[in-house]
Amino acid sequence: MVKDNISKIKAQIAHACAKSGRNANEVSIVAVTKARAPEDIEEVLRAGLTDVGENKIQEAVAKQAKVKGARWHFIGHLQTNKVKEAVRIFDLIQSVDSIHLAEEIDRQAQKIGKVQDILVEIKTSAEATKFGFLPLDLPRAIEEITKLKNINLAGLMTIAALTGAAEGSRPYFRILRELRDKINKDWILSMGMSDDFKIAIEEGSTMVRIGRAIFEG
Ligand SMILES: *Cc1c(COP(=O)(O)O)cnc(C)c1O
Numbered sequence: 717m718v719k720d721n722i723s724k725i726k727a728q729i730a731h732a733c734a735k736s737g738r739n740a741n742e743v744s745i746v747a748v749t750k751a752r753a754p755e756d757i758e759e760v761l762r763a764g765l766t767d768v769g770e771n772k773i774q775e776a777v778a779k780q781a782k783v784k785g786a787r788w789h790f791i792g793h794l795q796t797n798k799v800k801e802a803v804r805i806f807d808l809i810q811s812v813d814s815i816h817l818a819e820e821i822d823r824q825a826q827k828i829g830k831v832q833d834i835l836v837e838i839k840t841s842a843e844a845t846k847f848g849f850l851p852l853d854l855p856r857a858i859e860e861i862t863k864l865k866n867i868n869l870a871g872l873m874t875i876a877a878l879t880g881a882a883e884g885s886r887p888y889f890r891i892l893r894e895l896r897d898k899i900n901k902d903w904i905l906s907m908g909m910s911d912d913f914k915i916a917i918e919e920g921s922t923m924v925r926i927g928r929a930i931f932e933g
Pocket of ligand 1: 748750771791792875909910911925926927928929
């Protein structure tokens with residue numbers, strides 16, 4: 717089932733790319749495996765995906781002990797006291813939502829000689845999430861974060877407001893793309909989930925985070 721669902725999603729991504737004049741290899745898939753078993757992650761890897769997203773540190777630690785060969789993304793709200801562990805185990809921390817958090821990531825990464833790849837989370841809507849920088853605050857955040865030697869700021873992430881229809885996510889995705897285009901066109905744009913990834917791709921997403929459509933499809 718997972719394999720078929722992933723094939724279906726890849727076809728939908730290809731279609732959305734074609735529709736918007738983009739190349740399908742510009743879009744990567746992060747399989748969101750929060751609350752799924754290690755066996756589920758292995759199935760995802762067997763189906764040819766490499767990137768998986770988790771939102772709880774302890775859960776990810778337990779799964780990493782069992783599952784090898786994945787690239788791990790952190791997509792939840794990260795508390796300062798969990799940063800040390802997060803830096804140890806995650807390839808990309810997608811949800812950096814404060815300067816204070818970035819500074820702690822830098823400090824912990826420096827200790828283990830790592831340059832931690834991160835995305836900055838942006839609050840593109842009032843109700844979508846309690847976390848993330850306001851678009852207005854992004855320039856100053858970037859200025860501060862780029863000073864940190866053990867952090868590589870690789871792009872932006874957002875969660876669209878729940879509107880009950882995929883099309884309703886479009887304005888939030890557009891805000892993120894316009895921000896990105898002003899700053900760095902090569903940056904990753906992590907946006908789009910099971911219900912709205914096609915719209916996200918039309919708006920320029922380069923990384924979709926998909927859970928339900930893979931496991932429940
Ligand atoms: C759960 C989650 C997803 C995946 O959501 P689905 O609707 O299951 O595709 C994507 N991004 C974040 C930040 C999540 O927490």
